[in-house]
Amino acid sequence: MAASLRFSGLKTPPTYSFPKQTTSLQCHSASPTLLSFAAFRPSNSSILRNISLRRCCESRVFRVCCQGGNVDVIQRNEFEAASSGEAENQLTCVMKFGGSSVASAERMREVADLILSFPNERPVIVLSAMGKTTNKLLLAGEKAVSCGVTNVDAIEELNFIKDLHHRTADELGVERSIVDGHLEVLEQLLKGIAMMKELTLRTKDYLVSFGECMSTRIFAAYLNKIGVKARQYDAFEIGFITTDDFTNADILEATYPAVAKRLNDDWISDPAIPIVTGFLGKGWRSSAITTLGRGGSDLTATTIGKALGLREIQVWKDVDGVLTCDPNIYQHAEPVPYLTFEEAAELAYFGAQVLHPQSMRPAREGDIPVRVKNSYNPNAPGTLITRNRDMSKAVLTSIVLKRNVTMLDIVSTRMLGQFGFLAKVFSIFEDLGISVDVVATSEVSTSLTLDPSKLWSRELIQQELDHVVEELEKIAVVNLLQHRSIISLIGNVQRSSLILEKAFHVLRTNGVNVQMISQGASKVNISLIVHDTEAEQCVRALHSTFFESDLPELDQ
Ligand SMILES: Nc1ncnc2c1ncn2[C@@H]1O[C@H](COP(=O)(O)OP(=O)(O)O)[C@@H](O)[C@H]1O
Numbered sequence: 001m002a003a004s005l006r007f008s009g010l011k012t013p014p015t016y017s018f019p020k021q022t023t024s025l026q027c028h029s030a031s032p033t034l035l036s037f038a039a040f041r042p043s044n045s046s047i048l049r050n051i052s053l054r055r056c057c058e059s060r061v062f063r064v065c066c067q068g069g070n071v072d073v074i075q076r077n078e079f080e081a082a083s084s085g086e087a088e089n090q091l092t093c094v095m096k097f098g099g100s101s102v103a104s105a106e107r108m109r110e111v112a113d114l115i116l117s118f119p120n121e122r123p124v125i126v127l128s129a130m131g132k133t134t135n136k137l138l139l140a141g142e143k144a145v146s147c148g149v150t151n152v153d154a155i156e157e158l159n160f161i162k163d164l165h166h167r168t169a170d171e172l173g174v175e176r177s178i179v180d181g182h183l184e185v186l187e188q189l190l191k192g193i194a195m196m197k198e199l200t201l202r203t204k205d206y207l208v209s210f211g212e213c214m215s216t217r218i219f220a221a222y223l224n225k226i227g228v229k230a231r232q233y234d235a236f237e238i239g240f241i242t243t244d245d246f247t248n249a250d251i252l253e254a255t256y257p258a259v260a261k262r263l264n265d266d267w268i269s270d271p272a273i274p275i276v277t278g279f280l281g282k283g284w285r286s287s288a289i290t291t292l293g294r295g296g297s298d299l300t301a302t303t304i305g306k307a308l309g310l311r312e313i314q315v316w317k318d319v320d321g322v323l324t325c326d327p328n329i330y331q332h333a334e335p336v337p338y339l340t341f342e343e344a345a346e347l348a349y350f351g352a353q354v355l356h357p358q359s360m361r362p363a364r365e366g367d368i369p370v371r372v373k374n375s376y377n378p379n380a381p382g383t384l385i386t387r388n389r390d391m392s393k394a395v396l397t398s399i400v401l402k403r404n405v406t407m408l409d410i411v412s413t414r415m416l417g418q419f420g421f422l423a424k425v426f427s428i429f430e431d432l433g434i435s436v437d438v439v440a441t442s443e444v445s446t447s448l449t450l451d452p453s454k455l456w457s458r459e460l461i462q463q464e465l466d467h468v469v470e471e472l473e474k475i476a477v478v479n480l481l482q483h484r485s486i487i488s489l490i491g492n493v494q495r496s497s498l499i500l501e502k503a504f505h506v507l508r509t510n511g512v513n514v515q516m517i518s519q520g521a522s523k524v525n526i527s528l529i530v531h532d533t534e535a536e537q538c539v540r541a542l543h544s545t546f547f548e549s550d551l552p553e554l555d556q
Pocket residue numbers: 097098099100101128295316317318319321322323324325326327328352353354355398
């Protein structure tokens with residue numbers, strides 16, 4: 001069967017056919033400049049990959065390489081012909097703006113200007129809730145549990161949210177009615193919580209969803225008002241299918257083709273900038289609204305990037321990119337210009353608030369560069385995250401601190417053999433559904449830390465810990481150590497001896513005792529566990545040594 005190349009953007013679209021196993025195809029075009037194609041799976045319209053090609057010098061011959069056998073139809077999606085100005089019908093990138101970037105009418109105006117300052121992009125926009133709206137919604141929910149139905153309308157956070165969204169709509173010159181329906185339902189929901197006197201995880205997700213549903217509606221209405229055609233989407237209506245783990249749901253594979261189809265089809269039939277709610281999804285069993293964990297809009301953005309096979313994913317924050325450490329701990333933190341997906345994922349997983357822990361996965365799978373930029377300072381270069389980068393000069397990239405970690409020291413009572421011991425220890429955690437973060441182990445003992453985010457998102461924390469200890473004590477002597485911190489040194493594994501030497505020098509001169517250390521064979525991360533009270537001071541001292549002194553000095 002022959003596959004074909006359809007040029008859908010041209011007035012008289014030429015079609016090229018080629019055998020299914022074709023890996024390279026020459027097509028002759030009378031038109032100049034740049035061509036780019038997207039390869040679609042005809043079964044579900046999901047994009048396999050984008051193919052961009054430049055004119056080969058003067059010849060106007062283009063070489064199309066496709067994975068023959070995988071690609072049945074290649075459809076022309078974009079045709080930039082300066083001379084003819086023909087239709088451009090492919091979305092190019094995704095731009096995500098976090099809460100701080102859309103905190104007020106003024107910020108929304110600036111974001112609109114920023115989007116329009118990229119006239120060559122046809123972006124998908126992902127927005128978080130305005131400012132601290134998510135926190136306020138959660139607080140309102142907690143107050144509703146105990147305040148009584150008649151007092152709901154007096155909840156301070158509810159009134160703050162109403163006022164913020166009304167004021168923003170007024171200042172942007174869009175109708176309040178764009179959010180009024182949501183504000184009414186929100187109040188009813190809080191009354192329901194007050195009546196039931198309980199706030200389940202499922203209700204929490206529904207409650208916080210109002211933040212993103214309202215910010216995107218206001219912003220889309222504003223773009224339309226200033227003459228930029230935009231269309232609002234609730235992620236849970238366009239195919240973001242997740243597990244039913246309320247407050248911490250995982251995105252399921254079915255999301256990619258569904259989201260690609262919906263956004264592509266709408267764009268092709270009636271182009272309008274898509275404005276999508278970050279953070280939200282729909283549970284595949286419950287059909288209820290789910291959330292992807294705090295900061296989950298980053299993951300929404302990278303999921304869309306992969307689904308549509310976009311050229312770039314941009315996440316716009318309130319800092320000049322990923323920094324050498326948390327600026328709240330040390331104000332001299334500096335932007336890191338380049339990171340690999342692996343480094344960024346470790347950094348996010350070990351607690352750098354700047355990126356959602358799971359957000360690098362779709363970008364890495366789709367091999368789509370992620371750019372972290374500052375919406376308050378758009379000229380700053382930001383951080384570019386890609387599959388590979390030049391590591392020849394890299395030593396340490398960033399220092400990350402995760403506080404309030406629980407550590408367990410487990411020493412075998414030798415009731416079990418070596419294999420049996422470790423297997424039993426980990427099966428206890430598996431049975432209780434508790435994630436383990438950092439592990440250091442010998443034949444008869446193991447030290448490990450428990451993921452605080454997984455613990456804090458649950459109730460019965462202390463009971464669970466007691467239960468873990470009780471189970472472990474059947475085979476081991478257990479020491480439970482709370483109030484610990486993990487300091488993660490994200491860097492070049494090839495230089496691990498240098499990093500360790502310098503790190504321990506710093507720690508010794510600061511009188512800090514490291515309680516556990518872990519480094520994987522191929523990992524970009526060295527983890528040190530110290531007491532909470534010493535952690536910030538350690539980060540600052542490590543930062544001065546690694547980032548504020550010349551590295552040759554380090555070798556003395
Ligand atoms: N290593 C780091 N690099 C950059 N920012 C960090 C880092 N660690 C913590 N942060 C904090 O993360 C914040 C940005 O993340 P977040 O609040 O989720 O942004 P947004 O809401 O705009 O998506 C910064 O304001 C900063 O305080």
